[in-house]
Amino acid sequence: MRPASEALLVVDVQNDFCPGGALAVADGDAIVPGINALMEEFQVVVLTQDWHPPAHLSFASSHPGRSPFDVITADYGPQVLWPDHCVQNTAGAAFHPALRTDGQAIIRKGFRREVDSYSAFFENDHETPTGLEGYLRTRGVEAVTLVGLATDYCVSYSALDAARLGFAVTVIERLTRAIDLGGSLAAARKGWQHAGVQVA
Ligand code: VGL
Ligand code: ZN
Numbered sequence: 305m306r307p308a309s310e311a312l313l314v315v316d317v318q319n320d321f322c323p324g325g326a327l328a329v330a331d332g333d334a335i336v337p338g339i340n341a342l343m344e345e346f347q348v349v350v351l352t353q354d355w356h357p358p359a360h361l362s363f364a365s366s367h368p369g370r371s372p373f374d375v376i377t378a379d380y381g382p383q384v385l386w387p388d389h390c391v392q393n394t395a396g397a398a399f400h401p402a403l404r405t406d407g408q409a410i411i412r413k414g415f416r417r418e419v420d421s422y423s424a425f426f427e428n429d430h431e432t433p434t435g436l437e438g439y440l441r442t443r444g445v446e447a448v449t450l451v452g453l454a455t456d457y458c459v460s461y462s463a464l465d466a467a468r469l470g471f472a473v474t475v476i477e478r479l480t481r482a483i484d485l486g487g488s489l490a491a492a493r494k495g496w497q498h499a500g501v502q503v504a
Contacts, residue, residue, distance in 0.1 A: 315452030349407030
């Protein structure tokens with residue numbers, strides 16, 4: 305068993321990011337058994353859920369004339385447009401049915417219509433907190449291990465924010481899967497190296 309100062313963060317293992325889902329990541333469901341097994345090792349387990357209202361700003365369908373994977377300029381900077389996904393209380397937003405969900409906290413993100421949130425710590429404006437930092441600190445967590453979907457978006461943004469906040473950070477890459485849009489996976493790996501994120 306890992307010490308109570310180490311947390312496992314299970315990022316967005318939801319139906320819409322798995323094969324058959326609205327924003328399916330290739331092989332996204334293949335990581336579920338490995339994540340379930342890893343949860344047994346940690347005393348602190350937090351899951352995240354992408355949790356968008358209908359007509360969210362990150363949906364291409366909210367921008368007439370735009371297509372999924374176009375990039376727009378939001379108030380806070382560039383924003384990729386996605387197919388509608390992880391709409392609150394839909395089957396697509398539910399955790400993969402085989403995922404163990406008996407962690408102690410579930411952080412939902414991306415619930416404000418006008419701001420997307422890749423990171424589990426801050427929304428895409430890089431300043432609005434989700435509350436996860438406080439949760440981890442008040443439980444005495446100093447190190448965070450990340451797994452889940454997608455490697456190059458929500459896992460990577462979460463890892464970089466965790467490192468910036470002073471946590472020791474490890475990404476277990478074999479328990480992640482990537483969207484890999486326009487070199488985003490290579491960019492993510494480069495960012496981790498810079499930030500001192502360990503890759504296991
Ligand atoms: C994600 C794109 C849009 C993710 C969430 O979980 O990586 N990617 N929303
Ligand atoms: Zn999303």
